[in-house]
Amino acid sequence: EDVVFTFETLQTKGHPFYRNYYADIKQIEKIDERQVKFTFGGKDNRELPLIVGQMAILPKHYWEGKNFEETTLEPPLGSGPYKIEAYDPGRSITYRRIENYWGADLPVKKGRYNPDVIHYDYYKDITVATEAQKGGEFDF
Structure with a gap:
């Protein structure tokens, strides 16, 4: 249900980029509680299955x-x-790491997401960013 909702929402209310990005998807259908079926409109877009797999639900x-x-x-x-x-x-x-993250033990996730906290500072001025780096305030 969430997958169908995501696709339909991005197509109708999302940034116009999504309408173009998913343009070769002709239909989405909920098969059962854990399966959906995407029908592709052509055979020229070999990356489309990967694109669909990257969709944030x-x-x-x-x-x-x-x-x-x-x-x-x-x-x-x-x-x-x-x-x-x-x-x-x-x-x-x-960002703070979620202790009981559902995907932590998946083989593809092993060794990743180790820091408990990740902090990003944004610099709008390149001179300020350069001075901050010289001062050891961040790593690049």
């Missing part, structure tokens, strides 16, 4: 009833290994 129960097109600073619900712990718009963002 939006939880329907979270987004339904919200204005998807509205800009917000509310951190969205996600299913990744980190959550947003703090942010200062235009200045910094801090």
Whole structure:
């Protein structure tokens, strides 16, 4: 259900980029509780299965009833290994690792997502960024 919701939402309310990106998908169909079927419109786009596999799934129960097109600073619900712990718009963002992340033991994830906290500072001025790097304030 979330996969169908995501595709339809991105096609109708998402950035125009998505309409073009997924243009070769002619139909999506929910087969059962855990399966969906994508019907592709042509044979020329060999990357389309990979593109579909990279689609970030939006939880329907979270987004339904919200204005998807509205800009917000509310951190969205996600299913990744980190959550947003703090942010200062235009200045910094801090992520904290989720202790019981569902994918932590998957073979493809072994050895990844080790830091407990990841902090990014944003620099709008290259001179300030250069001086911060010289001062040891960040690694590049």
